[in-house]
Amino acid sequence: MTARTTTKAKTILSARGISNRFGRQVVHDNLSLDINRGEIIGIAGGSGSGKSVLLRTLVGLHEPNAGEVLINGKAVQSIGADEIASLIGVLFQQGALFSSLTVAQNIMVPMREHTALAAEEQERIAAMKLALAGLPADAGIKFPAALSGGMVKRAAFARALALDPKILFLDEPTSDLDPIAASGIDALIRQLNDSLGVTVVIVTHDLTTLFTICDRIAVLVDRNVTVATAEKLMKSDHPWIHEFFHGPRAEGAMKARKASHGN
């Protein structure tokens, strides 16, 4: 990981001067954020600090009041449908699996829409994505309503990975999961990042996720972001950041980081 951060970082996504307002409430004020190719970046912040709005802005679902988001140097709003589908994948908080389709059909939706692959080829690829996301083969014929919370997240993962996106956006991937399932998701993110080289953007409150798998952390405070490694943020004297990284819940997460990083 140190090798990755020291080599000349190349920006894959860049948000410039983002401002978001809802009525009189200013959520983001001239916010800029650069995301490097191949890194795992965590976006943290208190409830109501605009994490989800930032995620929606980054993927082009929400048009900011000012500023622009560039993916590979192109404005996200101007990227065509085929290209955006193979460029980004989003894991929504509740999974957002289509309830009328089986899990395998859910994974095949983007393939059906954006490629000319034969049906059996799509099925083969869908089965592979399921295995990649750590689901058993028989999960493919189930409907989303029949899955547990952890399995829904994994199935949504498999769908987000359908077209091998370059950037994977994860909205609270470990929320509502028991610690074992949450650790499983963390390991999955790490593995996909290592082997597929996919850039991962995680919006989360989960301190363990932030400390153990994120290369850098973007903390949303005072309508802007502070981006740094966990070590540097630990030393920050901003009161909210200090509280966030030194509160009672941070202690256990810090231990997990030491264990997983072996130092």
Added chain:
Amino acid sequence: MPPNKPQPTVEPTRPTVFAKGDGAELELRGELGILTLADARSALKQWSKPGAGRSLDLSGLKSLDTPGALFLRGLRVQGVSLTGVRAEHKALLDLLCGLELEPAPKVKPVRRWRQLVIQIGKGAHDVARAAIDITTFVGRTASWTLRGLMHPASLRPASISRHIAETGIQALPIIGLMAVMIAIVIGYQGVAQLRRFGGEDFTINLVAVSVLREMAVIITAIMVAGRSGSAFTAEIGVMKTRQEVDALQVMGMEPMQVLVVPRVIALVITLPLLTFFADIMGLLGGAAISQFLLDMSPTQYLARLPQVVDGSDLFVGLFKAPVFAFFIASIACMHGLKVSGSAESVGRETTRAVVKSIFLVIALDALFSIVFEKMGI
């Protein structure tokens, strides 16, 4: 599209993949991915028959994604040795080759004739279940409503008055309009038919009797079932999905008493009032018909009315209203409480509630017609 066809320059160049060399040793070059899988397959067509000692050089492969790696895994399983794998592709290839892929289990298709039998059986079972459910729930509702009336302190006047306002007052304009229009429809049909026998004056009898006995109450009940019954189901259903009903129960409040009884009482009060309003509007529609089709002034019409209808016509219509109201409200609340989990289920139960209550209103009306006929009312 054949890969060698020249592309317009404005479009992004389509990734390509091609094989070099021949015989047992090939070299794959270009970009192997989800968009070029078909090309890769056709490039390696010469290997479609089994053979030994084949090797594929991948050092010229510029990019590789998971479907591409899955394709290579398939080749490796067939005995092809993959050589010259680039360092950046190795992790991906190892990951894919390490995956345990079982073929997805197939769901056995059911024969069409068996499907038919299953559908019929299921349908019959559903109808039987629905009948039992409605009977038990209507019984429970009646028991809780009576208990409420015997202990008026347990009633919730605020809730009842809110439901009266929502189901009654706000429904006045639409119900009034519909009653007038139904009277006009009956009037036109009546005049057209009765004129042949020279009895067009009897149109007034036709309009007044059918409005008072049947049309006003049926139209009002159907409107209320669609308008307020669906609202009851959706309100209670949403409370169910958000566990608000469970919260009531653990706080020691009975959902039947808190949610169902006020709605039932409110609707039993409003539906007769709405029906009476529809009666008046329907008779006003009759006055309009008389004026325009029979050249009969409103005063003459008013004078004729008591001769053609009497109190029993009004009574028959108004008597049915609270009965319909009780069933509409009970069925709506029953389906609301049946909602489970998802938002989808709210929609499904709402539809069922409206369909069942309208069906039941018509069925009860038929029953009432027979009973009143036998009783000579």
